[in-house]
Amino acid sequence: MLIRKPNDIASSEITPESAYLDRRKFLGALGGMGLAAARVAAGTGTVGAAGAALVACDAEAAEPPEDKLTPYEDITTYNNFYEFGTDKSDPSENATHFVTKPWTVKVDGLVKRPADWHVEDFLKPYAAQEHVYRHRCVEAWSMVVPWLGFPIADVIRKVEPLPSAKFVEFTTLYDPKQMPGQRSGVLDWPYVEALRLDEAMHPLALFVVGLYGKVLPNQNGAPLRTVIPWKYGFKGCKSIVRMRFTDSQPVTTWNKAVPVEYGFYANVNPNVDHPRWTQSKERRIGEFRRRETLMFNGYADQVASLYAGMDLRTNF
Amino acid sequence: MHEAPARWWGARLRDRIPSVRAPRWLAPAVFTASLVPFAYVVYALYSDIIGTTRFLGSNPITEAEHFTGEWTLRFLIFTLAITPLRQLTRWGWLIRYRRTFGLFTFFYAMVHWSTYLGVDMVFDLHDILHDLAKHPYIMVGMGAFLLLVPLAATSTKSSIRSLGGKRWNRLHQLVWATVTLGLIHFAWGVKKDIEDPLLFGAIFGGLAAWRGWTWVSERRARTVASVPAAVERERGQRVGAPQLGTGD
Numbered sequence: 141m142l143i144r145k146p147n148d149i150a151s152s153e154i155t156p157e158s159a160y161l162d163r164r165k166f167l168g169a170l171g172g173m174g175l176a177a178a179r180v181a182a183g184t185g186t187v188g189a190a191g192a193a194l195v196a197c198d199a200e201a202a203e204p205p206e207d208k209l210t211p212y213e214d215i216t217t218y219n220n221f222y223e224f225g226t227d228k229s230d231p232s233e234n235a236t237h238f239v240t241k242p243w244t245v246k247v248d249g250l251v252k253r254p255a256d257w258h259v260e261d262f263l264k265p266y267a268a269q270e271h272v273y274r275h276r277c278v279e280a281w282s283m284v285v286p287w288l289g290f291p292i293a294d295v296i297r298k299v300e301p302l303p304s305a306k307f308v309e310f311t312t313l314y315d316p317k318q319m320p321g322q323r324s325g326v327l328d329w330p331y332v333e334a335l336r337l338d339e340a341m342h343p344l345a346l347f348v349v350g351l352y353g354k355v356l357p358n359q360n361g362a363p364l365r366t367v368i369p370w371k372y373g374f375k376g377c378k379s380i381v382r383m384r385f386t387d388s389q390p391v392t393t394w395n396k397a398v399p400v401e402y403g404f405y406a407n408v409n410p411n412v413d414h415p416r417w418t419q420s421k422e423r424r425i426g427e428f429r430r431r432e433t434l435m436f437n438g439y440a441d442q443v444a445s446l447y448a449g450m451d452l453r454t455n456f
Numbered sequence: 457m458h459e460a461p462a463r464w465w466g467a468r469l470r471d472r473i474p475s476v477r478a479p480r481w482l483a484p485a486v487f488t489a490s491l492v493p494f495a496y497v498v499y500a501l502y503s504d505i506i507g508t509t510r511f512l513g514s515n516p517i518t519e520a521e522h523f524t525g526e527w528t529l530r531f532l533i534f535t536l537a538i539t540p541l542r543q544l545t546r547w548g549w550l551i552r553y554r555r556t557f558g559l560f561t562f563f564y565a566m567v568h569w570s571t572y573l574g575v576d577m578v579f580d581l582h583d584i585l586h587d588l589a590k591h592p593y594i595m596v597g598m599g600a601f602l603l604l605v606p607l608a609a610t611s612t613k614s615s616i617r618s619l620g621g622k623r624w625n626r627l628h629q630l631v632w633a634t635v636t637l638g639l640i641h642f643a644w645g646v647k648k649d650i651e652d653p654l655l656f657g658a659i660f661g662g663l664a665a666w667r668g669w670t671w672v673s674e675r676r677a678r679t680v681a682s683v684p685a686a687v688e689r690e691r692g693q694r695v696g697a698p699q700l701g702t703g704d
Contacts, residue, residue, distance in 0.1 A: 213510070213514075214514040217510075217513075217514065218514035222648075226648070228513060229513065279647060326648055327648070397648065416592075416593055416644060416645070417587075417591055417593075418586060418587065418591065423515065425515060426514075428517075429578060
């Protein structure tokens with residue numbers, strides 16, 4: 141009996157350098173539009189799928205009906221980045237002059253090597269690779285994004301958290317002069333997000349520096365952001381200036397703003413509705429009909445074990 | 457019509473406003489202009505869904521819902537602004553536009569509702585019932601819409617005649633319930649930024665305050681007036697046919 145598994149995107153797609161560069165040329169030729177001939181790997185990452193990385197440019201890849209790459213224009217003009225305004229078009233309109241150089245990342249807290257880094261030095265040891273992930277917003281829309289990044293785990297191993305560290309917390313820049321949305325009290329600034337240390341160590345959790353093979357645009361969280369694909373999008377922290385290790389669960393911004401609606405874990409879960417709207421379905425940007433939302437955004441095989449025995453309704 | 461008191465602050469302004477007749481092109485122009493947002497959203501949504509345009513952005517169905525919802529509220533404002541405008545200008549011919557805008561409010565509410573049911577939920581009864589049952593802001597929106605149905609149904613002159621002016625007016629006070637439920641529906645549907653619902657709320661609040669004030673002044677004027685005058689007025693109200701424009 142053939143058990144049909146949901147079409148999945150292999151977690152970390154290690155693109156051979158030649159294929160990556162070829163595709164970059166291809167994308168450049170297309171003007172960075174979302175018609176990349178990247179083929180998303182089918183299957184759940186067991187037999188054979190591991191090698192099914194992105195097909196190089198020359199193949200006119202028949203993209204599977206599910207999980208087509210979202211066009212670059214949508215990814216870069218439909219954004220929730222309240223620091224630049226609360227309309228979806230605000231970040232792309234208001235972040236054009238955002239200054240991302242020089243940029244400092246502070247690593248502190250319960251860690252053996254606390255330091256302030258120039259972001260270039262912070263990023264130097266790590267090779268950014270393309271990872272095509274589903275991105276699911278808590279507002280019940282989603283995209284498929286070819287992020288360029290590397291596992292947060294690589295950084296954690298390098299900075300050596302102390303045995304007492306249980307959580308890692310990320311903070312966004314606070315600069316109301318450059319970020320007009322921070323002059324309003326819609327959220328308590330600066331934006332803070334956090335993960336349990338084992339969540340942050342998971343290979344799927346990324347530090348991201350680019351998108352579609354190009355440098356991350358300002359409205360997407362330049363110069364450095366996190367992406368946690370099995371959680372709602374607000375768990376990703378954009379324009380990161382601080383990474384702090386702590387032993388107590390940090391208070392995160394959306395959870396602080398509306399505790400009954402936004403939890404600490406924020407795992408994508410079709411069985412736990414947002415109090416005001418359903419989470420069982422989502423609108424994939426570019427598609428007409430809504431789709432069924434997948435448990436852990438389709439990454440259940442890889443991450444469900446992190447939550448074994450937990451009540452996912454209480455710990456939402 | 458509830459009168460603003462004879463010596464209110466705007467009286468001098470009002471006395472300066474000339475008595476103007478409506479130009480003949482006004483009614484067709486208002487009707488056509490009122491259809492423009494509808495024509496735009498239909499074209500834009502169709503083009504975005506079938507083609508590759510982004511008139512309504514990356515998430516056109518949600519944007520179309522916001523667009524039609526906001527225009528419902530705007531037409532509600534236009535409708536409720538007619539009477540204050542009439543009191544200010546004493547232009548009696550404005551009254552017909554109260555019905556025009558009232559019916560367009562209902563029209564845009566229908567379009568908003570249809571976008572949700574047909575385009576967003578693709579008539580999936582299970583999903584719709586789930587939304588209605590578990591998500592109060594949908595129920596509140598439905599309520600606001602349903603309250604407009606009797607108002608639309610009794611918008612004709614013959615309805616006013618058969619109901620009688622007083623009863624018709626009381627029925628149409630339901631519009632304020634629609635305003636309230638509509639604002640709650642709006643505020644409950646936004647993620648966090650309630651700026652827009654608050655702005656609309658402030659405008660409706662102003663219109664309601666005006667109504668409240670003219671109603672109170674009218675009552676005061678009535679109690680002060682002499683008995684014979686009151687009797688005369690009462691007789692006139694009972695005997696005369698309810699006119700368009702009395703007792704709003």
